Amino acid sequence: MVDVTRKEDRRIQRTRELLRRGFIEVIREKGFDSMNIQDIADRANVNRGTFYLHYNDKYMLLDEIVRDTFKKMLRDAVPHQPRWERGTLRLIVLTVLNCFEEKYRHRQPSSRIPSALLENAIRDELTFYLACLIGSESSDSSKESHAKAHIVGWAIFGAATQWSREIITMSAEQMADVICSVIVTAGYNNEL
Template sequence: MEAAACGKNGKSDKSQDRRARRSYRLLKQSFLELMREKGFPAITIQDIADRADVNRGTFYAHFPDKYALLEEALRDKFRHRLAATLPEDAGWERGPLRILVQTVLEHYREMSGRCHPTDVVGPMLERAVQEDLYALLLDWIERSRANAVADAPPYSSETLALMASWAIYGAAVDWSRGNRRLSAERMADEVMAVLLAGTGRLASEG
């Protein structure tokens, strides 16, 4: 009897998990559709729930508010773009760094064109891009140092990742806001020159 009950509970749990994943996916899809149709400020929780054909309680089971959903959508888009452009074995090397820099430039140009500077979307986009950049670069730098032969320099991987992420991010912001006398390719080359002459060299010393 207990085994049968456990089996039933197991099936019930799996069914609930599938429903939760489905409602989560529908909420995000509905939110993106509404963003294209009416813009973030005009969207309400009820709008999202109605479009996804779920109740408000289901929305709050996944997200505390529409701002959390917005931030997750922005992070998802950036991460998907990185996954589509970076090689699987990407690390702190010239090739992957060059791809990363140009990807950030093009992503920020595309996204900032959709967000008014005073819009709440702008600051969230900036935070999502910079924080994910930092995490990615920190992983690359730490793996590079772990494989290096020489002793690590007296500065942390965190500091190097912070400097590099802000260098890439800052260049993307300035370039996307109108300082586009250079193409994305040429701008990426200039950012790369700075990285390899400065933080790129420091990271490889460890």
């Protein structure tokens, strides 16, 4: 019975991966607004009903793809068991900057992907990651740790978004140093 469950899990994973790949191919060709569920299902070589077994709509699929991509970027950039310190903060900031630079390339967002959805997913994942990191090393209550994560997350997110949409005036490394110095100066230096 255990083997059957594993096979089902693999089939689910494989189907989701096919849908994700189909989504990415179609969005590159048509853009988000012009694509529909049938386009994604056709590209993934599954029927439309199969799509709805896994996702409510294309927005849910986009959200999952963005979140998973961002989480992978964080996993690749930050040590396996990070500590809440300035070096870790800098790696997190650089990850966010690189993510937005990849998306916007120092120009206004493309209409091919709804930037608000993309940004909300990244901001939520960033805040969650920071809350876990800050909470694991803080003696603060969970409410205080969560509030700090939101504040630090918005500082990083806002600065990275603005930087990625402007004509480049400083490198990602320089911008990361500026963001980190602002966060540390703002009162988190007792932990960083």
